[in-house]
């Protein structure tokens with residue numbers, strides 16, 4: 137048997153070039169920099185040797201690479217009894233996978249090379265470009281049409297380009313705008329992997345790697361498209377059949393669109409890897425068709441590619457919204473599937489009242505901030521409510537795992553950034569959550585939302601309550617914020633404003649006593665969460681399930697999230713009006729139990745009779 141050094145040298149063209157075997161991988165422990173540099177030099181020599189013994193096929197035409205469905209292999213994720221090569225062949229066989237990256241962690245180089253060569257034979261059969269993850273020497277031992285993908289922990293990307301030369305495909309993973317800029321301008325990579333969009337979960341259910349979320353990915357994609365640039369990019373990290381559509385959609389801004397998605401377990405983990413690949417390919421094709429149809433400019437245009445065609449064209453005016461809320465409330469109150477479970481991570485100030493008001497609103501509360509059970513819980517919940525009122529390190533960790541898990545399982549997420557503008561700590565906490573979790577509805581008072589929108593000068597906040605003073609342009613603020621954060625936005629106060637980024641609904645319901653008790657806003661987050669869960673349940677009951685875009689921002693397709701949120705808002709504020717006029721209510725103290733009773737009783741008739749809403753922008 138050849139030694140590893142000799143076998144690599146032979147493959148490299150018969151020239152016996154010494155190689156430092158310990159540095160086969162391009163990953164570099166910082167402790168052995170000089171060793172690493174020496175290794176790079178030797179690898180460079182390999183790169184410079186003629187490849188006469190390599191396969192004769194022509195080099196890859198980089199401009200023709202289609203990044204739509206980019207498969208990263210993972211032998212450890214194969215279902216029991218499934219052979220790696222069989223699975224690879226099957227998923228490529230129908231033409232739905234467009235790029236393959238061979239990823240082998242902790243595999244000896246001999247074996248890695250063997251796997252890579254056999255994989256290349258399969259990729260060649262279907263004419264699919266192939267790359268090697270991380271391992272320069274394995275890459276250089278293969279024909280020039282095989283590319284290399286590296287991470288930020290691997291060798292510097294500029295060094296990789298120098299060693300590989302211009303002809304091989306080179307890609308790098310980036311998680312921020314600066315890394316994207318270096319990759320694009322200094323290293324002249326051919327594409328970037330943008331992510332992780334969602335955190336990867338370990339067995340303990342703890343987020344291992346910090347996710348950049350849709351908003352982080354959106355900034356990177358925008359940078360890659362700035363000033364007419366067009367570097368291809370794929371989204372990576374937590375992408376699968378459930379998350380792909382809304383992530384592609386959520387990352388797209390002003391026509392800045394990613395080129396595809398990179399997946400591992402969504403294909404590798406399936407026995408029917410060909411079907412899995414087709415599902416993903418269909419999603420990307422639909423997304424691109426929607427993008428083309430809308431010339432990349434309209435969010436709704438992209439989203440509508442996924443929406444079912446409306447059976448009856450309806451003008452959504454005030455009376456439509458009132459009857460839609462009344463119907464949803466009736467459905468929610470009488471749902472045969474039982475009350476939706478609302479996982480609430482909230483302040484200890486408002487925890488009990490929020491739980492009781494959830495029950496009164498025909499929902500089942502679970503006040504858990506434990507990270508270890510968040511992944512399991514996310515399978516059972518109807519919605520997740522994140523409230524930073526008395527945030528601690530433990531509850532923040534719970535929020536990150538719960539948020540990621542809810543995103544994976546298409547469960548609506550409400551964020552209540554309590555006191556969000558009051559301190560730098562709270563501002564950072566809110567931004568961290570918004571970056572890591574795709575929030576379905578962002579709810580706050582004037583000070584909280586103004587802070588997130590970067591308009592704190594308009595409303596000052598000293599604590600968790602709104603400061604005095606009104607926003608100059610509440611309609612513009614909520615609409616712009618919804619578009620920016622890709623979520624519904626609910627601004628609470630004397631008047632409430634609810635929007636999906638297109639329609640803005642103003643509600644004049646509610647009673648000043650709500651502002652005189654603590655935690656009414658927190659409880660409103662829970663009733664709105666329950667309303668979103670009810671909207672998803674209604675959609676499920678009407679069809680087989682929720683579309684992939686079910687928990688994104690716009691009211692389209694099967695799930696009308698705007699109606700869901702409005703239902704939670706009107707139930708709470710109308711109940712407060714009914715409570716405040718009761719004979720037994722003499723002030724804030726007696727108001728709380730009356731509010732609980734009235735929320736339990738609020739009906740479809742009350743909505744139709746008492747709702748004071750207006751469409752202030754559409």
Ligand SMILES: Nc1ncnc2c1ncn2[C@@H]1O[C@H](COP(=O)(O)OP(=O)(O)OP(=O)(O)O)[C@@H](O)[C@H]1O
Pocket residue numbers: 554580581582600601602628629630631632645646647648649650651653654655656657658659660708709
């Ligand atoms: N003066 C008022 N008149 C009518 N309704 C009000 C008034 N003030 C608040 N509300 C209602 O109270 C609910 C909570 O809104 P608010 O803006 O007070 O939340 P918040 O500041 O987050 O509260 P908290 O931090 O105490 O939970 C909303 O439904 C809102 O409509």
Ligand SMILES: Cc1ncsc1CCO
Pocket residue numbers: 483485486524525526554600654655657658
């Ligand atoms: C009073 C208070 N302090 C932190 S959270 C909270 C409840 C109102 O949001």
